[in-house]
Amino acid sequence: MDTSDTNHSKDLSDCRILIVDDDRLNIRILSGMLKAEGYQLESAASGEEALEKYPKFSPDLVLLDVMMPGINGFETCRQLNETYAADCAPIIFITAKNESDDVVEGFSAGGIDYLPKPFQPGEVVVRVRTHLKSRLLDEQQKALVEQLSKANSAKNRFLGMAAHDLRNPLAGIRGLSEFLLDKDLGELSTDQEDLVNNILTASQSMLQLVNELLDMATIESGELKIDRKDTDLIELISKSIYFAKMNADKKGTRIDFNPQTESSHMSVDPDKIKQVVDNLLSNAIKYSPPKSVVSVEFTTSECEHTISVKDQGPGIPEGERDKLFKDFGRLSVQPTGGEKSTGLGLAICRKIVEAHGATVSAQNLPDLGCEFKVTFPLQT
Amino acid sequence: MTFNGTILLVDDEAHIRKLVGLIAKQLGEPTILEAANGAEALETYERERPDLVLLDISMPVMDGLETLKRLHVLDPDANVIMLTSMANRQSVDEAVNHGALNYLRKDMPREEIREALAETLVDLIEPEE
Secondary structure, eight states: OOOHHHHSOOOGGGOEEEEEOSOHHHHHHHHHHHHTTTOEEEEESSHHHHHHHHHHHOOSEEEEESSOSSSOHHHHHHHHHHHHGGGOOOEEEEESSOOHHHHHHHHHTTOOEEEESSOOHHHHHHHHHHHHHHHHHHHHHHHHHHHHHHHHHHHHHHHHHHHHHHHHHHHHHHHHHHHHHHTTTOOOOHHHHHHHHHHHHHHHHHHHHHHHHHHHHHHHTTOOOOOOEEEEHHHHHHHHHHHHHHHHHHTTOEEEEOOOOSOOEEEEOHHHHHHHHHHHHHHHHHHSOTTOEEEEEEEEOSSEEEEEEEOOSOOOOTTOGGGTTSTTOOOSOOOSSSOOOOSOHHHHHHHHHHHTTOEEEEEEOSSSSEEEEEEEEOOO | OOOOSEEEEEOSOHHHHHHHHHHHHTTSOOEEEEESSHHHHHHHHHHHOOSEEEEESOOSSSOHHHHHHHHHHHOTTOOEEEEESSOOHHHHHHHHHTTOOEEEETTSOHHHHHHHHHHHHHHHHGGGO
């Protein structure tokens, strides 16, 4: 990436200073002091002239006399701040004497400092230099932030594109190896079946990784869109369980779900919430020992709907709870069937859930395992 | 539910046509036709008049949306289900507005693709009784 633009930063001696004073003598004195520092100088004899010269000269600093015929220094300062807002160069007032009223009004008009007359050469040079330095740092910081955020969105776009283009071939490999394992197309020898199983497992975990990277890229680029639709949450959970059963069966794990309520309709993005439930179920199966029970509950009260998934795994290790919902926040606990984990699943869940105005939480159960809960507040 | 009609699969990726074809065959004994791009799809459609078209949204040269519009010029009653690789809601919505029946995400597990396909096919078969 080309970084020459920001590295070629402006030097202090390249800075431009606009001196505004109706008294030619003052301009001459200040110019003498500042010219020695190498600054480029321009002068204006009135507020009106300053306003006119400002855009052409584009100064990095303005020295502005208060008492002038026509519009005075305070008014000039206000107009400059109003016109150029955050980009306006810092303005230092020149005050006839150290009058506190003038100083205060100058600050409230948008000035950042003042120089009392008569000028002390050492004071003028140092104050000007200090303000120019902070102005330069400010500009550099803005440029840097802009560059970083451009680089970050380029990264997200790239990640999204790469993940997206990897997804179809992986889905093809996964699906086609499943058909080979069905043996509808012919018997496989034990060795062949073992190979196809390896292909299937590898494509599954790669597809999951790619999907999660794609989700992260979408979320990070601020493109997570929640498409709300009236949804029967119990039906959604049942569907998710139906498909999770296949993996659960492989480990002899049972999934219990006996909803006790009728009213489970809510306006959510069904695809995204199903993704959350899929993820909680897959985690529960992944981290539970074989032949255990995963219990899913759906409860509803006057103010909220709650989906809860309880497993019989080792629970969340002491001190690792805050890593749980973070990006790439893998914990020290391991899947019990050699499954893979990217550490992105729960981070994505949290973002989807929060985009719905809901919350997700996790806690260890007193005896064994832990419980993940998604709570949807009911809007009134 | 069994489906024994003719399905035209349109996708520029051969492995996706293969996969979706195998999934469709789990729902009965359909005749599977394939096309690798929009132009081929229109040609095959005109000649064979399949009962259903599964149409990829993003293809080079002529994309799925354009193909969909031209299919409906050819046959206003053409049954088309879009194939998409992610919840690309904008183009899916646009396709549905242009008369697509539904969409299938081809990166979903095959069981989910099969279920979704079966759901649409049931609606397709029943009104004809």
